[in-house]
Amino acid sequence: MNDEKGCVWIYPLIYVLLLMKVEGLYVDITYVQSAVAKGAVCLDGSPPAYHLSPGFGSGVNNWLIHMEGGGWCNNITTCLSRKRTRLGSSKQMLKKLPFSGILSSEPGCNPDFYNWNRVKVRYCDGSSFTGDVERVDPSTNLHHRGERVWTAVMEDLLAKGMNTAQNALLSGCSAGGLTSMLHCDNFHSLLPIGARVKCLSDAGYFINVKDIAGEDHIRAFFHDVVTTHGSAKNLPSPCTSNLEPSLCFFPQYTARLIQTPLFILNAAYDSWQIKNILAPGVADPHGSWHACKLGIENCSSSQLEMMQGFRNEFLAALTEVGNSTSSGLFINSCYIHCQSERQETWFRADSPVLENTPIAKAVGNWFYDRSPFQTIDCPYPCDTSCQHIPEPKSEA
């Protein structure tokens, strides 16, 4: 049996076997207790956390750091509600998480990264790891310390062997995909000279466009995020010195500044962006987008036209990534948000392809410089390999 075909052909069998031995799928949490003394804490003051599955065989010196997503909190009210959840407190996090897709330890499910040290860094600051406010208001006990969490977690991982990495990939999905772009060059600077270091952003290319009511909804939201968390000083300074600083939270104003090779994986009709940027609830008081948001096949022709307009703006914003072959692009025309963590979209017989190449192969070939990959799909509904998965409802 060819290993690479394992996930593709005997996936159902593997799945049954794994259900019988479910422990193997799950990876334990590690709390970074030493971070607390540095004030590098979750919204509620609890220690940050990650899950580490150690590398083996030829992968022992390779590190995949995958940043968890989960939207942002943009003011005291929303940060206070988040503080009571796993996205604001490590006390609320599950102690074991399943590793699949890019995190899988099965060669047949994850051909290029399966035997690396694989880390899922938990997200509990609500600012894509950019916040740093010294003062803690005793009446709320809210800590806005995402940037310190980033630094403390990286220090901990470097001490666990990442300081001698030969290959390293910083990845993440949604708010975590934005994190991987915003911290890409810093990540590179922490690793040994000579290491191959790259970054992958999955569903993290949030764009600055008006909503269907003509309002700058997402721009106002990101402005509030950056203000609430004191993030501006941690955004790229060549951007913040030229633009209104909170705009620098949008990849389209900072992507060109990133020196480290970057791969953008994103659906052109990203379901979170359609629901929360193009047609947020406030812009659709009568709920005429409700059915469309639940499934792209329910969209009316005028809604589809607006979604094609969104795709055009998305592709225009994407030109800021540049076309050097060190950049990778996998932009498919699916209605989905995040494709690297789910096995069915990352690497399986029926997973999405562009030019007959599944996402895992496109990313692996780009990472190892076997072949560049920069492909933008034809517009919806031309792509029959799509998995249209509208979830999640609100988390990014």
Ligand SMILES: *[C@@H]1O[C@H](CO)[C@@H](O)[C@H](O)[C@H]1NC(C)=O
């Ligand atoms: C906080 O943000 C939420 C979500 O954008 C909004 O609905 C709410 O009105 C804001 N609250 C305050 C106090 O600004």
Ligand SMILES: *[C@@H]1O[C@H](CO)[C@@H](O)[C@H](O)[C@H]1NC(C)=O
């Ligand atoms: C929209 O599409 C989804 C997915 O196919 C389906 O489950 C749902 O029932 C549809 N909703 C409406 C209101 O048509």
Ligand SMILES: *[C@@H]1O[C@H](CO)[C@@H](O)[C@H](O)[C@H]1NC(C)=O
């Ligand atoms: C890539 O960028 C260069 C420099 O900006 C430009 O001259 C060239 O036409 C671009 N190529 C493509 C295929 O877009």
